[in-house]
Amino acid sequence: MMHDIAVLGGGPAGMAAATEAARRGARVVLLEESAAPGGQVYRAPPTGFVVPADADSRVGDALRAALRQSGAEIRPGCRVWGVGGGPLVPQGMAAAPFRLDALAPDGQSFAVEARALVLCTGTHERIIAFPGWTLPGVLGLAAATILLKAHGVLPGRRVVVAGAGPLLYAVAAKLLKAGAEVAAVVDLAHSREWVRALPALAARPDLLARGVAWRAKLLARGIRVMAGAQVSAAAGGEVLERARVGDTWIDCDALCVGHGLVPATEATRAFRAAHRYAAAEGGWVPVLDADQRCSVPFLYAAGDGAGVRGAAAAPASGRLAALAALHDLGMLPDHAAARAAPARDLARAARAGGAMARMMALRPELVQAIPPETVVCRCEGVTRAEIDAACADGAGDMNQMKQFTRCGMGPCQGRLCGETAAELVAMHCGGRERAGFATGRLPLRPVAMDALLGDFDYADIPVPNAAPI
Amino acid sequence: MDVIAKHDRMKDVAHTLRIAGISRPADVTFSFEGTSLSAPEGENLAAALIACGIRRLGEGQDAARPRVALCMMGVCQQCLLRVDGRLAQACITPIRAGMVVTAA
Ligand SMILES: Cc1cc2nc3c(=O)[nH]c(=O)nc-3n(C[C@H](O)[C@@H](O)[C@H](O)COP(=O)(O)OP(=O)(O)OC[C@H]3O[C@@H](n4cnc5c(N)ncnc54)[C@H](O)[C@@H]3O)c2cc1C
Ligand code: FES
Numbered sequence: 001m002m003h004d005i006a007v008l009g010g011g012p013a014g015m016a017a018a019t020e021a022a023r024r025g026a027r028v029v030l031l032e033e034s035a036a037p038g039g040q041v042y043r044a045p046p047t048g049f050v051v052p053a054d055a056d057s058r059v060g061d062a063l064r065a066a067l068r069q070s071g072a073e074i075r076p077g078c079r080v081w082g083v084g085g086g087p088l089v090p091q092g093m094a095a096a097p098f099r100l101d102a103l104a105p106d107g108q109s110f111a112v113e114a115r116a117l118v119l120c121t122g123t124h125e126r127i128i129a130f131p132g133w134t135l136p137g138v139l140g141l142a143a144a145t146i147l148l149k150a151h152g153v154l155p156g157r158r159v160v161v162a163g164a165g166p167l168l169y170a171v172a173a174k175l176l177k178a179g180a181e182v183a184a185v186v187d188l189a190h191s192r193e194w195v196r197a198l199p200a201l202a203a204r205p206d207l208l209a210r211g212v213a214w215r216a217k218l219l220a221r222g223i224r225v226m227a228g229a230q231v232s233a234a235a236g237g238e239v240l241e242r243a244r245v246g247d248t249w250i251d252c253d254a255l256c257v258g259h260g261l262v263p264a265t266e267a268t269r270a271f272r273a274a275h276r277y278a279a280a281e282g283g284w285v286p287v288l289d290a291d292q293r294c295s296v297p298f299l300y301a302a303g304d305g306a307g308v309r310g311a312a313a314a315p316a317s318g319r320l321a322a323l324a325a326l327h328d329l330g331m332l333p334d335h336a337a338a339r340a341a342p343a344r345d346l347a348r349a350a351r352a353g354g355a356m357a358r359m360m361a362l363r364p365e366l367v368q369a370i371p372p373e374t375v376v377c378r379c380e381g382v383t384r385a386e387i388d389a390a391c392a393d394g395a396g397d398m399n400q401m402k403q404f405t406r407c408g409m410g411p412c413q414g415r416l417c418g419e420t421a422a423e424l425v426a427m428h429c430g431g432r433e434r435a436g437f438a439t440g441r442l443p444l445r446p447v448a449m450d451a452l453l454g455d456f457d458y459a460d461i462p463v464p465n466a467a468p469i
Numbered sequence: 470m471d472v473i474a475k476h477d478r479m480k481d482v483a484h485t486l487r488i489a490g491i492s493r494p495a496d497v498t499f500s501f502e503g504t505s506l507s508a509p510e511g512e513n514l515a516a517a518l519i520a521c522g523i524r525r526l527g528e529g530q531d532a533a534r535p536r537v538a539l540c541m542m543g544v545c546q547q548c549l550l551r552v553d554g555r556l557a558q559a560c561i562t563p564i565r566a567g568m569v570v571t572a573a
Contacts, residue, residue, distance in 0.1 A: 033543070033561075040542065046511045046563060048494035124544045136524035136537045143541035151516035152491040178488040239524055378534050378547060411546035416539070446546065 003029045003073075005325050006100055006114035008080055008267060011039020013303025014120030015063045016315035020322040020342075021118075022072035026331055029112050030072055031102055033079040033445065037064055039303075040122055040142065041311040043150040051152060055210070063315065075112075077105035081443035083270050085113065087296045098298070103447055116298040116325040119268060120318055121305040123261035123282060126419045128366040129376045129384070131233040133257075137240025141167050141258025148174045155180075156254025160243045162186035162231040163258040165360035166211060171256055172223065173214040182223050183252045186245050188259070188366075189359050190228035200355035203348050204312060230366065231257060260360030262419055263305045266444045269437070271296050277432045280358045281307035283419065284437055291339065292321035293328075300325055308360065309346075310353030316346035367423040376424070377417040379410020387421055391428035397436045401425050411446055414438050486520045497566035508564045515541065515548055515559035526550055526559060527572025536572065549573045 007018045010032030018030040030037065036044035042060025045051045053061075067074065082101030089096050098117040103109055125142040127133065139147070139155055141163045147153050148171065158181045161172045172185045201208045218225055226245060233244040234255055242249045263282045265275065274287040274295035285307040292300045300321035303314040319342040326332035370376070372385035382405045390404035398421070401407060407421050408414030414421070418438070425435040487493075493509035500506065501523060508517035515538035518526060527536035527550055538548040541560045548559040551571045 035563075045491075046513060048511050049509070050492040052490055124542065125540060127539075134534045134537075136526075136535060139538060140540050143539060146541040147516055147519070148488070151513045152488040152493075153516040153520045154486045154488060155519065157485070179485070375534060378545075381531055381534060411549070412544065416545045416547070445543070 001027070002097060003027045003112060003114035004329055004331065005029075005116045005118060005322065006031065006098060006112055007072075007118045007120060007322075008100060009039070009120035009122055009303070009305070010034070010037030010067075010074070010076065011120060011122050011303055011314060012042060012060075012063055012311055013122075013305070013314035013318035013321075014039070014118070015067045015318070017118045017120060017302055017318035017322040018072040018074075019063075019066045019070040020319040021326055022070035024326055024332065026326060026329075028070075028072040029114065030067070030074050031078045031080050031100060031112065032074075032076045035077050035105075037067060037074065037076060039314075040146070043146060045150050045152070049152070051149070056149070075102075075104075078102040078110075079445050079447060080267075081445050081447045083267055083442070083444065086117065086299060087271055087273075116300070116329055118292075118300045118302060118318070118321045118325060119294075119305060120301070120303045120314075120321075121264040121267055123263055123304045123308060124415055125258050126260045126262050126282075126360075126362065127257060127416070128259045128362075128423075129370055129374050129417070129420050130231065130366075131371055131374050132235050132240075132243075134375060134378060135234050135236050135240040136238070137236065137253055138234055138255045138257060141171055141256045142261065143258075144171045144256040145174075148178065154178055154254075155256060156252065157181060158183050158252050159254045159256060160184050160186060160231065160250055160252045161256050162243070162245075163256075164188040164260055164363070165258075166207075166356050167258060169211060169214040169218070173217055176217065176221060176223070182218070182221075183250050184224040184226060184245065185218060186226045186229050186231055188228070188230055188363060193359060197355040197359060200351045202352075204352035207312065207352060231255065232369065259366060260362060261304060261308050261357075263307060265305065265437075268294060268299070268301055269439075270442065270444065271299055273299060273301075275437075278307060279361045279432075280354070281309075282357060282360070283362070283432075290343070291324035292317055293324055298325070298328060308353070308357040309350045310356055313346055313349035313353045316342045316349060320346060362419060362423060364423060364427075367420055368427070370420070370424075376420050377405075377407040377410065377414075379412050379416070380406040380408075382407040382417075384424065387424045388428070391425055395425070396429050397434065398422055398425055398438045399436070402438055408438055413446065486522075497564065499564055499566065499568040499570060501570045502572060510564060510566065512564045513560065514552070514557075514562040514564055514568075514570070517564050518559065529573075 004026040007030040022028040038044045080102045085096040085099040125140045268286040302317040302321040327335040395401040496507040497510045543561045
């Protein structure tokens, strides 16, 4: 069946986009790899788990309920690995709709086609390498929110929380509430950065109040909060035992560390949409107009994947994208009137979200401080020294550096090391624009080869006879 | 090396790592590297292993870069292990009764 609009990603942006479009009569399909829509911030707990409701879960439940009632076809548990159609149709061939290839929960591969495509793929976490970051017990800060909120498990008994942005205080407060000991909160931001962000945060008094409450709780409990500080090393035997801040080693059995969020642009890159580098929005982002349109016709991006603006802004940008798609498909005559409310909501939420995003922007000094022998690419075991050497030998951008060192060629496809590696290349070649990004390649998300090939064995793959030379 | 033995220190406190106040399905048993463990049915495998005191999920290609759950959202691929013989990401795999988990 041909859909009017396909939405990739079921976070707040994707849920709102699909809901808006389906309510207005479009045939909409939403694809999401998790077992239920929700995204990173409103991730639903596993089937059979009942987690007490809080402010976040109520917002998530409301978005899910509206989506269910909208009439959109919801396909959870489906990991999209391939894209096609649209701008990828070779020149001279007949135009074709967008196509998404996905794996269903039962392992079967299937495709959906749509006249317009809204990408709401969210972000992944940036963790800049430091000595000892490969020790078990070290995990991402955003990752910790999932472990704590969706799975209800503590990362350890005595935890150091480190990095940048509001998730620091959210994680620390949640750890305390759940009975863990918070050994220290190590905030990259100086107090003056928080003071500077205050006027923008005032646009979201609810979130500001929550942040102030978290901070007060930490102070009341006598938790050590270190501002303008960073964890420079982690150490231990088989697992993490301590983390170093300045000259002090802090004993801990878990370290939650994150240096911001990076928009997931695999799909916009695969469609060869135009991108720009915007450090304050998380890195490379698709070039968009005021209605979330990409440079490719009938392609839209919304939510944090289009530039980090936070969970409150995501639904508004999703709705704007859906309305633009409807309008471009000729299904929405009164576009100007319809877009007014979400455009206003987005402007308001993006003010506070933007201030937070700026605080989570990449800090080059963290990359400069990485010692040469530290592993940057964990999949392939590539150190900083090897990346520096490749650059000195003439690797002038990310693609060349990747060829020289294998950095980013492992199963994570550069999602974990890419930010550190790109910043190292940028230091040699004169900036992130020059360093560029590794060419967008399929699969978008890793999938087992046997899943794509079906049930047959290696021996069943037909091998053509070699051509005579 | 026996992955479980390394975690004896964590095991003492492991029972307290599951946050109270959440209603969970009944426990089922599964095995990790030959040791029988239990966890609520449907719990996330990475979370269940952490709750069982196991954070070193395997030695991988290089003991300096062991398998661990790092991103908890399916992107970093550091949590790869084998579930009933097939390569899987611990952080996106739910626990099923009788599941046989080994290091990858
Ligand atoms: C791990 C993590 C935890 C976070 N926790 C919080 C938090 O606790 N509080 C907070 O305020 N903000 C949090 N954030 C910030 C987050 O970016 C929110 O602002 C918000 O979730 C953004 O909404 P979104 O719809 O843009 O993207 P997301 O919520 O990230 O949703 C994107 C969705 O797309 C799906 N997807 C992506 N690619 C594919 C594919 N190829 N196939 C199928 N599905 C796909 C993902 O599974 C995901 O559900 C977190 C971010 C991360 C990375
Ligand atoms: S923890 Fe990153 S993929 Fe599983």
